[in-house]
Amino acid sequence: MPQPLRIAIAGALGRMGRQMAETIAADPRLQLVARSHRPGSAGEALVERDAALALADVVIDFTTPAASAELAKACAARGRPALVIGSTGFSASELAPIAEAAKKIAIVRSGSYSLGLNMLTGLVERAARALDDCDIEILEAHHRFKVDAPSGTALMLGEAAARGRGVELDDVGKRARDGLIGPRPAGEIGFAVLRGGSIVGEHSVSFLAESETLTLSHAAGDRSMFARGAIAAALWVAGRPPGEYDMRDVLGFGAS
Numbered sequence: 001m002p003q004p005l006r007i008a009i010a011g012a013l014g015r016m017g018r019q020m021a022e023t024i025a026a027d028p029r030l031q032l033v034a035r036s037h038r039p040g041s042a043g044e045a046l047v048e049r050d051a052a053l054a055l056a057d058v059v060i061d062f063t064t065p066a067a068s069a070e071l072a073k074a075c076a077a078r079g080r081p082a083l084v085i086g087s088t089g090f091s092a093s094e095l096a097p098i099a100e101a102a103k104k105i106a107i108v109r110s111g112s113y114s115l116g117l118n119m120l121t122g123l124v125e126r127a128a129r130a131l132d133d134c135d136i137e138i139l140e141a142h143h144r145f146k147v148d149a150p151s152g153t154a155l156m157l158g159e160a161a162a163r164g165r166g167v168e169l170d171d172v173g174k175r176a177r178d179g180l181i182g183p184r185p186a187g188e189i190g191f192a193v194l195r196g197g198s199i200v201g202e203h204s205v206s207f208l209a210e211s212e213t214l215t216l217s218h219a220a221g222d223r224s225m226f227a228r229g230a231i232a233a234a235l236w237v238a239g240r241p242p243g244e245y246d247m248r249d250v251l252g253f254g255a256s
């Protein structure tokens with residue numbers, strides 16, 4: 001019987017941190033060796049971040065962009081452990097240290113660890129390529145506590161649509177509309193955001209033509225499948241060479 005993979009959770013007191021602990025506890029392939037939270041935070045069974053890094057083969061991190069960037073730097077400085085990042089809402093300046101850290105350690109980062117959602121990105125890429133004169137609009141809905149918008153998942157779907165069109169999302173993405181905005185430019189990829197209640201995560205991508213609309217959608221029932229996907233990423237990334245990977249690498253989804 002192989003030794004279980006030693007996992008530390010960063011952001012252990014958050015919604016996903018608590019879900020991760022529950023899902024890891026039920027998985028015999030894994031041993032939960034440390035739960036860390038904010039520096040200096042005290043709590044039952046919590047350890048400081050650097051103590052957690054010393055114990056783990058892989059850290060699974062659902063915190064904030066700033067905390068994830070600092071964590072990546074700390075792991076890179078030690079040359080270990082590998083990192084699975086679930087946080088969303090990164091700015092370019094928060095992504096740069098993660099790319100730098102990935103020269104020293106293996107990092108998986110994804111806006112969604114859901115298997116179904118990652119399958120949806122492939123379908124969106126194909127549809128965007130085939131339906132090249134449609135308008136593309138992405139809608140997302142989340143619980144009232146979510147702090148970033150559009151969601152990391154919505155941006156992943158936008159990236160997939162842009163790949164299908166052979167363009168950069170930065171050049172065609174429209175993240176907000178208000179006031180006298182004029183007619184919709186051709187080729188735009190639009191985002192719309194709803195926040196409220198306890199919605200775990202709902203996403204749809206519509207392809208709108210003159211006389212028909214195709215909508216591809218995904219709804220998360222609870223947070224356990226994000227945790228299972230993050231565990232799949234942790235098992236995959238342990239022992240990998242340094243690099244920045246995503247769930248397409250983990251799941252073996254090539255470009256469609």
Ligand SMILES: NC(=O)C1=CN([C@@H]2O[C@H](COP(=O)(O)OP(=O)(O)OC[C@H]3O[C@@H](n4cnc5c(N)ncnc54)[C@H](OP(=O)(O)O)[C@@H]3O)[C@@H](O)[C@H]2O)C=CC1
Pocket residue numbers: 010011012013014015016017036037038039062063064065067085086087088089110111112113114148152226
């Ligand atoms: N990729 C995916 O599949 C998924 C991604 N997410 C993303 O994961 C992130 C977390 O989501 P969620 O769990 O709902 O959010 P929560 O706010 O419930 O949890 C985040 C936790 O991180 C803690 N935290 C903040 N700063 C630090 C720090 N420096 N070190 C350690 N911990 C810190 C927060 O502590 P405090 O409360 O004290 O501020 C909080 O408890 C979000 O960015 C979300 O979008 C969520 C679900 C799935």
Ligand SMILES: O=C(O)C1=N[C@H](C(=O)O)C[C@H](O)C1
Pocket residue numbers: 088111112142146147150151152153154200201202
């Ligand atoms: O904050 C959340 O809750 C979620 N965040 C991720 C995102 O930004 O897409 C994934 C999921 O939708 C839940």
